[in-house]
Amino acid sequence: MKHKSVKILFIAFALWNANTYAQKTPQLGKDPIQKVIDAMTPEEKAHLLLGTEMLGATIDGKPRMHAPGAAGATYAIPRLGITALLLADGPAGLRIEPKRENDPNTYYATAFPVGTALASTWNTTLLEEVGKAIGSEVRDYGVDVLLAPAINIHRNPLCGRNFEYYSEDPVVAGEIAAAYIKGVQSQGVGTSIKHFAANNQETNRLSINEHISERAMREIYLRGFEIAVRKSQPWTVMSSYNKINGIYTSERKDLLWDILRQEWGFKGFVMSDWFGGYHDFAATGSKTSDVIAQMNAGNDVLMPGTKFQYDALVDAIKKGTLPKNVVDRNINSILQVVLKSPAFKKQKFSNKPDLVSNALIARNAAAEGMVLLKNESNTLPYNNKAQNIALFGITSYNFIAGGTGSGDVNEAYTISLLDGLSNAGFKADQGLKSLYVPFVANEADKERKRREDNGGILATPKKMPELLLQDDQIAKAADQNAVAIITVGRNSGENGDRQLAADFYLANDEITLLNKVSKHFHQKGKKVIVILNLGGVIETNSWKDKTDAILLAWQPGQESGNAVADVLSGRVNPSGKLTMTFPVDFNNNPSAANWPGTPATNPEEVSYEEGIYVGYRYFTTFGIKPSYEFGFGKSYSSFAYTGLKISAKELQDEVTVTATIKNSGQVAGKEVAELYISAPGISQDKPVKELKAFAKTSSLAPGASETVTFKLSKRDFASFNSITNTWTVEPGTYRIAVGSSSADLKLEGTINVAQEKAVEKVGDAFAQDSTLTEIKP
Numbered sequence: 002m003k004h005k006s007v008k009i010l011f012i013a014f015a016l017w018n019a020n021t022y023a024q025k026t027p028q029l030g031k032d033p034i035q036k037v038i039d040a041m042t043p044e045e046k047a048h049l050l051l052g053t054e055m056l057g058a059t060i061d062g063k064p065r066m067h068a069p070g071a072a073g074a075t076y077a078i079p080r081l082g083i084t085a086l087l088l089a090d091g092p093a094g095l096r097i098e099p100k101r102e103n104d105p106n107t108y109y110a111t112a113f114p115v116g117t118a119l120a121s122t123w124n125t126t127l128l129e130e131v132g133k134a135i136g137s138e139v140r141d142y143g144v145d146v147l148l149a150p151a152i153n154i155h156r157n158p159l160c161g162r163n164f165e166y167y168s169e170d171p172v173v174a175g176e177i178a179a180a181y182i183k184g185v186q187s188q189g190v191g192t193s194i195k196h197f198a199a200n201n202q203e204t205n206r207l208s209i210n211e212h213i214s215e216r217a218m219r220e221i222y223l224r225g226f227e228i229a230v231r232k233s234q235p236w237t238v239m240s241s242y243n244k245i246n247g248i249y250t251s252e253r254k255d256l257l258w259d260i261l262r263q264e265w266g267f268k269g270f271v272m273s274d275w276f277g278g279y280h281d282f283a284a285t286g287s288k289t290s291d292v293i294a295q296m297n298a299g300n301d302v303l304m305p306g307t308k309f310q311y312d313a314l315v316d317a318i319k320k321g322t323l324p325k326n327v328v329d330r331n332i333n334s335i336l337q338v339v340l341k342s343p344a345f346k347k348q349k350f351s352n353k354p355d356l357v358s359n360a361l362i363a364r365n366a367a368a369e370g371m372v373l374l375k376n377e378s379n380t381l382p383y384n385n386k387a388q389n390i391a392l393f394g395i396t397s398y399n400f401i402a403g404g405t406g407s408g409d410v411n412e413a414y415t416i417s418l419l420d421g422l423s424n425a426g427f428k429a430d431q432g433l434k435s436l437y438v439p440f441v442a443n444e445a446d447k448e449r450k451r452r453e454d455n456g457g458i459l460a461t462p463k464k465m466p467e468l469l470l471q472d473d474q475i476a477k478a479a480d481q482n483a484v485a486i487i488t489v490g491r492n493s494g495e496n497g498d499r500q501l502a503a504d505f506y507l508a509n510d511e512i513t514l515l516n517k518v519s520k521h522f523h524q525k526g527k528k529v530i531v532i533l534n535l536g537g538v539i540e541t542n543s544w545k546d547k548t549d550a551i552l553l554a555w556q557p558g559q560e561s562g563n564a565v566a567d568v569l570s571g572r573v574n575p576s577g578k579l580t581m582t583f584p585v586d587f588n589n590n591p592s593a594a595n596w597p598g599t600p601a602t603n604p605e606e607v608s609y610e611e612g613i614y615v616g617y618r619y620f621t622t623f624g625i626k627p628s629y630e631f632g633f634g635k636s637y638s639s640f641a642y643t644g645l646k647i648s649a650k651e652l653q654d655e656v657t658v659t660a661t662i663k664n665s666g667q668v669a670g671k672e673v674a675e676l677y678i679s680a681p682g683i684s685q686d687k688p689v690k691e692l693k694a695f696a697k698t699s700s701l702a703p704g705a706s707e708t709v710t711f712k713l714s715k716r717d718f719a720s721f722n723s724i725t726n727t728w729t730v731e732p733g734t735y736r737i738a739v740g741s742s743s744a745d746l747k748l749e750g751t752i753n754v755a756q757e758k759a760v761e762k763v764g765d766a767f768a769q770d771s772t773l774t775e776i777k778p
């Protein structure tokens with residue numbers, strides 16, 4: 002009896018003790034964050050500041066990823082209630098492995114149109130819807146943070162990742178990104194806006210040193226990020242690989258702390274790009290980043306995390322070479338995001354996203370992002386379903402849904418143009434089909450093998466050869482078909498830039514095909530339609546006259562063929578517009594002389610001598626005529642602009658501009674209205690015009706009109722003065738023009754500024770590491 006009560010007493014004591022101990026171990030979500038941080042060992046702190054989950058870089062193999070193919074994860078500390086964040090790419094949809102070992106289920110995700118195609122819709126409402134659909138798949142597959150959107154400026158048409166990015170203009174990039182982020186995050190998961198900042202080329206991306214002026218940084222390369230961060234608070238930001246003025250972005254406190262947090266009010270955490278900031282990587286291949294500089298700068302998490310970085314962090318934390326307040330500050334940023342995550346909330350996930358509904362959203366977005374570049378004598382819409390279509394070009398049979406690399410989605414299917422046309426009730430020439438299909442299958446197989454042997458996902462894609470058709474074969478096709486469609490395809494991706502001869506200009510086999518087809522079809526009074534299935538800009542000026550219509554389909558995702566057929570048939574009236582300039586020649590580009598840097602064979606540095614004159618800012622200011630200008634895109638209808646109203650004569654904190662747009666044509670359709678400001682150049686040179694706002698109408702029936710509203714802030718009238726470190730509005734008359742492209746402005750008014758206004762004063766940033774001479778108009 003006595004023994005028994007002692008035993009009970011002992012058990013009670015043990016329970017009480019365990020309980021008290023448990024109470025003493027702070028728990029994330031229950032106790033103040035600082036208490037949780039204070040309870041961490043130096044080793045745990047180091048772990049948390051690093052990713053854990055990339056093959057070959059795993060520190061201790063924990064935690065296991067439940068969505069294979071995801072790009073990485075942050076560290077979990079179960080004893081403190083800290084869960085891991087699972088991170089997965091990418092901009093055109095969730096990237097995970099579609100198949101798992103010993104598992105009969107599939108895990109496909111929807112391939113949405115690539116970033117450039119999405120931006121070409123100029124439709125923020127649609128972008129939010131696309132974001133919601135992508136976010137729902139992120140959530141349903143148990144992923145916490147999507148590594149997207151990617152919004153670097155199209156500085157040069159040869160950047161291999163331009164397809165992931167949105168535009169040469171920061172307002173388009175920022176507004177489109179803000180809508181996308183809002184959509185994704187509405188599903189309770191996070192985003193990682195990337196690559197912060199000025200990641201404008203793939204050649205030597207891990208080490209390239211870019212010389213950029215502060216004005217160009219602020220007005221061009223940062224402005225899109227600024228708009229998106231201020232408007233939509235992405236959960237995370239991904240720093241880029243490159244250096245700016247001699248310092249890796251992941252080590253730049255001016256960028257990651259002063260500007261991102263203090264000026265813009267970013268609340269989440271910054272992660273590095275995968276293996277970002279390794280010193281001497283190109284020369285030695287060493288995996289050494291300066292973890293102390295990165296942590297001090299506010300790059301909170303180093304991805305994917307290596308043993309070297311772990312050891313360096315533990316050492317710096319123990320010795321105090323990394324100040325405790327910096328470590329705690331960075332960990333606090335990470336934990337704030339963990340607290341919001343589905344993993345922390347122990348949300349169940351279905352692994353069964355609604356792929357059917359999302360495919361429809363992808364198809365609509367794809368069709369709306371297509372840009373009609375040419376349409377002589379109403380060649381399109383084309384609706385002759387009784388007679389055959391001659392389908393030329395290997396890409397017609399092997400449509401490119403998206404680019405390669407981390408932005409590539411593992412979708413269940415891609416609808417080719419052949420199938421899309423057939424789904425829409427069109428008939429393709431069977432003779433051509435029987436020649437093309439086996440040829441294309443063989444070439445695609447060779448290309449797949451070549452890429453597998455050359456780095457797989459990171460191997461640069463190559464243009465496949467065209468099928469060489471004899472003159473009489475084409476003449477016969479012109480006899481037997483009512484119309485010709487030629488598809489020109491280009492692919493590119495992460496880790497390599499596009500090549501001038503092979504990617505930008507048409508290849509000889511393509512020119513031959515185009516010449517022969519247009520000769521034979523035109524001789525018979527039949528039309529030639531070109532579909533451009535691209536991720537980036539190509540030369541169009543030398544051959545566009547040989548065609549009757551050109552539809553720029555971009556890389557439209559898994560519903561490619563259906564979406565092209567929607568536009569060709571007129572089921573969808575095209576309303577996409579160019580978010581970049583199509584130059585007459587590559588050398589017309591302002592960055593052509595500084596691409597991809599010096600020395601040319603293996604560039605170490607690149608000078609952004611074009612300064613703020615990127616894209617149309619250059620072409621308009623320096624009077625260079627493009628092949629197709631920024632903001633251009635045709636419709637099957639026409640639109641009349643009237644009634645420009647500007648809410649004030651003198652600049653106010655907020656200025657409202659309205660205009661009425663009427664569908665003056667015969668077909669229902671949407672119109673993108675673009676607002677440009679021309680500022681007087683008093684002490685600073687200014688571009689002739691700059692896009693400051695845009696609006697897309699709803700679908701207007703013939704004769705119907707809609708009044709669109711643009712809101713402008715003082716910032717929209719300001720330029721960055723790097724001598725005074727101030728966003729400044731200079732005195733004078735500002736022209737406000739609204740129109741249908743950068744070269745087709747329909748309405749114009751003015752607003753006056755009596756005295757110079759300092760809109761925002763900021764700190765020093767981006768000190769130059771060498772002399773940079775910028776072009777001036």
Ligand code: BGC
Pocket residue numbers: 072090148195274275407495
């Ligand atoms: C890319 C990022 C991507 C990351 C993870 C890097 O190589 O630059 O865009 O999110 O890999 O896959």
